[in-house]
Amino acid sequence: MELGVSVQPYERIYLLRIPQRILDEILEHARREYPVEACGVLLGSIAGGVGTASRAVPLRNLLASSKAFWFDVREWMQVIIDSRREGLEYIGLYHTHARDEPLPSLSDRHRMLEAPGEIWLILALRPGREPKMAAYRIDDYGSSIMRVPVEVF
Numbered sequence: 001m002e003l004g005v006s007v008q009p010y011e012r013i014y015l016l017r018i019p020q021r022i023l024d025e026i027l028e029h030a031r032r033e034y035p036v037e038a039c040g041v042l043l044g045s046i047a048g049g050v051g052t053a054s055r056a057v058p059l060r061n062l063l064a065s066s067k068a069f070w071f072d073v074r075e076w077m078q079v080i081i082d083s084r085r086e087g088l089e090y091i092g093l094y095h096t097h098a099r100d101e102p103l104p105s106l107s108d109r110h111r112m113l114e115a116p117g118e119i120w121l122i123l124a125l126r127p128g129r130e131p132k133m134a135a136y137r138i139d140d141y142g143s144s145i146m147r148v149p150v151e152v153f
């Protein structure tokens with residue numbers, strides 16, 4: 001990305017598995033920030049096309065916006081470097097929407113193009129409603145966004 005360093009997952013991910021415990025942490029982060037979008041890094045292991053998250057690390061949304069997010073790229077990079085020392089792999093990003101549907105926004109789509117192979121997990125959160133989530137991946141310029149199934153365990 002901006003730093004010119006490749007931090008893509010080393011293997012294509014076709015299924016995202018996420019423990020309920022991690023999901024609860026993300027939802028708690030989302031509720032703390034609401035309606036500002038909460039964002040962070042998803043880490044874990046990748047094998048046989050399956051990404052299994054075992055940690056979610058919050059990043060500060062520098063835009064402090066309810067319509068978009070972005071973070072300090074150095075902070076993001078540091079999280080990935082630190083986690084690699086612990087044997088965790090970079091799966092991608094999570095962020096939240098204070099809207100009804102977890103659909104990538106136009107700016108999400110632009111960012112995804114800069115990060116081929118990354119999983120983007122989006123959680124749509126509105127008070128009094130059941131949160132909805134979806135994960136996506138884009139493989140390279142010119143390819144369309146693919147929905148990646150999510151399995152909670």
Ligand SMILES: [Zn+2]
Pocket residue numbers: 068095096097103104105108122
């Ligand atoms: Zn978004």
